[in-house]
Amino acid sequence: MKIITNYSIDKKKGNLLKCLLIFSILSYFQCSSKVDEPDIIIKDQIIKEIASISNQFNSNEDLNLYQKAKFLNRIEIEENEYHKDKSFFVSLDFITINSNNFGNSIVYNGKECKQLIKKYPKSEYIDDCRYLIHNIENEKKDFLILKKELNFLKNFLVTFPSTNLKEEILERITLIEEEIESGIDIID
Numbered sequence: 786m787k788i789i790t791n792y793s794i795d796k797k798k799g800n801l802l803k804c805l806l807i808f809s810i811l812s813y814f815q816c817s818s819k820v821d822e823p824d825i826i827i828k829d830q831i832i833k834e835i836a837s838i839s840n841q842f843n844s845n846e847d848l849n850l851y852q853k854a855k856f857l858n859r860i861e862i863e864e865n866e867y868h869k870d871k872s873f874f875v876s877l878d879f880i881t882i883n884s885n886n887f888g889n890s891i892v893y894n895g896k897e898c899k900q901l902i903k904k905y906p907k908s909e910y911i912d913d914c915r916y917l918i919h920n921i922e923n924e925k926k927d928f929l930i931l932k933k934e935l936n937f938l939k940n941f942l943v944t945f946p947s948t949n950l951k952e953e954i955l956e957r958i959t960l961i962e963e964e965i966e967s968g969i970d971i972i973d
Contacts, residue, residue, distance in 0.1 A: 827866065828873060847901050847908040854897035854917060862891040882925050895921045912945035916954075929972045935961045 834856055842849035857877055867874050867881065878896035881889055898914035898921075905911070919937060923929060938958050942951065964972070 827862075828870060831860065831877070847905040847910055850897040850901040850905075851908075851910040851913055854893075854895060854901070854914065857893045857897070858895075858917060858921065860893065864889050864891060867891045890924075892921065892924050912941075912948040912950065915945075916941065916948075916950055931961050931965050931970055931972065935965070 835853060838852045838856060839849060842852055857879075862874060862879060864881070867879065874891070878894040879891050880894045882892055883889055895914075895918045898918045901908055901914050902911060902918075908914075919941075923934075935958060938954050938961070942948070942954060948954070
């Protein structure tokens with residue numbers, strides 16, 4: 786029969802604390818070695834989604850290009866993620882925008898839309914791509930000149946009178962006209 790004394794209990798607590806400390810240190814190093822895992826997951830998700838779009842719209846190349854452009858334009862990439870795998874993101878046509886007002890941001894540059902416009906000038910998605918490229922170009926700027934934007938939108942509706950974007954564009958026109966009437970010329 787073993788008699789447990791306060792010393793042996795304290796010794797067991799000490800050993801337990803040492804084990805917990807060692808375990809937490811090991812856990813920290815194991816977790817910190819997985820820092821790139823979210824980046825790998827993001828990259829894998831992007832690759833899978835692009836492959837899915839390609840498979841789904843394989844027979845319709847202009848729709849395939851447009852769907853890829855829409856998907857890539859929705860992706861938000863942090864600057865540190867971009868620099869960790871810059872060659873991958875550059876291959877997808879992401880670029881760094883240096884802003885005086887908001888710091889650096891990473892944006893999709895519209896490669897698929899530009900290809901669609903060049904290869905398929907009669908495509909039913911040409912208006913969607915032109916509008917998407919226009920919005921991408923606006924993201925690159927530190928400010929938006931409202932009268933210039935208003936002219937673009939009105940001319941867009943003249944060029945593409947039956948666009949599926951008509952309602953959205955008319956709403957933007959109304960908002961811009963209200964801003965101009967209130968004395969605002971530039972939005973940054």
